Amino acid sequence: MASLAIKNLFHEKVRLVVTLTGIVFSIILTAVQLGIFLGFIDASTDLIGNSRADLWIVSRGITHVEQGVAFPESKLYEVRAVEGVESARKHLVSLGAQAKKPDGSDEGVTMVGFDLDGGMGGPWNITQGSVQDLEQPDAVMVDELYAENKLGVTHIGQVIEVNARRARVVGFTRGVRIFTSQPAIFTSFKNGLSYLNLKEDQSYYIVVRAAESVDLQELKTRIGEKLTDVEVLTRDELVFRQGVYWIFGTGAGITVLVAAVLAIIVGVVIVAQTIYAATVDHIREYGTLKAMGATNGYLYRIIITQAVLSGLIAYVIGIVVSLAISRVSLEGTLAIIVNWRLAVALFLLTIAMCCTASIVAIRKATSIDPAMVFRG
Amino acid sequence: MNAIEVRDLVKTYGSGETAVHALKHIDMDVAEGELLMLMGASGSGKTTLVSIIGCILSATSGSCKIHGVETVGLAQSRLPKIRLDNIGFIFQAFNLFPALTAQENVEIALDLKGVRGSSAKARAAELLERVGLGEKLRTYPADLSGGQKQRVAIARSLAGEPRIILADEPTAALDSVSGRVVMDLLQELAREQGRAIVVVTHDNRIFDYADRIVHIEDGRITNSVAGNMPMENPRAMQASTRIKRES
Structure with missing residues (x-):
């Protein structure tokens, strides 16, 4: 047979x-x-999925992280006071930035400002440079896939302009893709505030790492009860919301x-x-x-x-x-x-x-x- | 003993005004050891009759017994076993499996009977030897002549040791020499091994092989005559007398 x-x-x-x-x-x-x-x-969704944060605190009703709405940093201290929070840091993600290439043309970029000491929301797949290099004023890290084509960047130390401010490339990542084709530019939270023209006491997001063996849903509820005008989402929930928005909303x-x-x-x-x-x-x-x-x-x-x-x-x-x-x-x-x-x-x-x-x-x-x- | 007993057999396709009556109250017996030829024009009902005897097609009414076992009204699921145990088929177009060698074509029939491995190979070789193709075991059908293909088909039909062989135009695609070789084999199976052979044919070159020739027309048997009936086969003679001639 x-x-x-x-x-x-x-x-x-x-x-x-x-x-x-x-x-x-x-x-x-x-x-x-x-x-x-x-x-x-x-x-x-990679900016969220690779953030290494357990919870994201976002302005109520946002559909995707690039749509960040600023809120006062006082919420950060309220979050830190919640039992079960190991670490909470301010965080920025925004499409509202323009880079000027060496040839004078403009290119939209996705600005990511993160707390260098928090270990959350930073770059991954770093091929040159390090997170510590971003401590320098005006330091940024860009992705190799977009660097030359989108930003005209070919080497470490090159200087470009982001929102009319100086930005010096101190490192490269490889494979940090942004589906809008607006390349991610990683910088310190402090630099990010400057590039996005935000006040020092503002933040778009708070990223939270839970203490070991803390139930995330319980922690989420506890934080949510303390804060107003914001939503508390687990990383997976925000990934889902982000995915739904970009898949079905565009x-x-x-x-x-x-x-x-x-x-x-x-x-x-x-x-x-x-x-x-x-x-x-x-x-x-x-x-x-x-x-x-x-x-x-x-x-x-x-x-x-x-x-x-x-x-x-x-x-x-x-x-x-x-x-x-x-x-x-x-x-x-x-x-x-x-x-x-x-x-x-x-x-x-x-x-x-x-x-x-x-x-x-x-x-x-x-x-x-x-x-x-x-x-x- | 009759190998095949057909009584008042009716086959109707469709119903009402559009019904087609393919077989109309057929009575026919075929004795063990008899070589019966079934003749008739295209559409006369020969194939339908052979299909019902071969348990491939269900009759509308009547009776068809294969070695005493009634097959009309039998559950479809039981028919393959009756075919496997009792009936061997030989087709006009040989219906060999082109991807298999002559030996494998016979082995597949043995596989259906649960005979596999080296015993199947040996038995297949023996059967092909019997039909004179011992040198062609590993030859593919495409490399065989028409007569050789039909002999492979005969060997295959014998694999299950059937007591009835139904042959549909077995010589139609063959030259006269090959046709006679095939008919010699079929006659030998009837005479020497007592198998009942039903041959559907239009080929007047082979009529002298028949013990009896049955004519079928518009679904009815119109004539039944003794062919080259051997005296040493009186059971075939008795069977022929049962055929009712219908006007």
Whole structure:
């Protein structure tokens, strides 16, 4: 039985190539589109997800962190007084800054001002320089992916202007992507206040690290009871809110989402059609087997074995190509993220689709017209 | 003993005014050891009759017994087992599996019977030897002549040791020499092994192999004549007398 399934699959090389090409194409299409979607989510939420803060205190009603609304720093002291808070720091994230490139043109940037001693909200994947270098006046850190293209920055020590103030590059990160393509500029909280023209006693956010073994939801409630006009959100809650805003609240997000959904649908249809056609090509053989006394179960096993084998071979090829595309994309600003979860999901989807499509085709084999078997 | 007993068999497709009556009250017996040829124009009902005897198609009413076991009205799930145990099929277009060698084509029939591994290989080789293809075990169907393909199909049909063989136009695609080789084999299976053979054919080159020739027209048996009936097979003679001629 397995022998027939395997030999049927490999006997006609052209048919095998056509079948595998269809499935491989579907896998790559789905992987790349979903990878772009995942990359979009990461690029829109990484400033929160990588903040290492357990809780974020934000102005009531904000939909995304770039929409920061200033509140007085007195709230910081109220937060610090809450039992279970290990550390609380002021924090800035804002799209309201413009960098002037060496050629005189302007570029919007995402300004991130963080407390250098707090260990929260700072840069990650630092390739040159260090957080301590940001203690210097006017010191900033930018990402290599955007540095030259967006800011005209090529080396440490280069000076640019941000909101008409001097900014000296003291370090680089790699892979801090911002989906709006306004590159992140990390600086100290104090410098951030200057660049954003805020008063010394203002802050957009307070980031909180909970003491060890403190229940985050309880801490969140306790802080919320003390403060007015602000919301207290866990990091995951803010990531979710941020993701929802950029995905559903903007045309760009919807476009990426629709493209991903369409890719899944197109991929599923191609896989189904390919496997169905490959199965129906052998329908006469299945009819013969049935006439010879094969049970429907016997036919199911042959057909599903062929479908799963096709799916497995195509999956391996498809996922290797997708991982290669993903790897190349990580060298640029548009990240296509093919992680293990996506790889597993695609594997299950591929095998499920191959089996489902073949089962639909099986119905033709099991309800076969006897005249078809008998006629030449 | 009759291998096949068909009584008042009716097959109707559809219902009401659009109903098509493919078989109309057919009575027919086929004895063990008999080689019966079924003739008729296209659409006369030959294939439908063979399909019902072969337990591939369900009859609308009547009776069809295979070695005494009633198959009309039997649950669909039980029919494959009856086919497997009792019936071998030979097709006009051979219906070999192109991806399998001659030996593997026979092995697949043995696989259905639960015979696998080295014993299946040995048995398949033995069957192919019997039909004169001992040198072609590892040859793919594409590299065999029409006559050789049909002999592989015969070997395959014998794998389950069926007592009934249903052959649909087994010589239609063959030249006269190959056709006679195939018919010699089928006749041998009937005469020497007592298998009941039903051959659907239009090929007048092979009529002399028939013990009996049954004509079917518009779903009815119109004529049944003895062919080259051997005297040493009186059961076949008795069976032929049961056929009712219908006007």
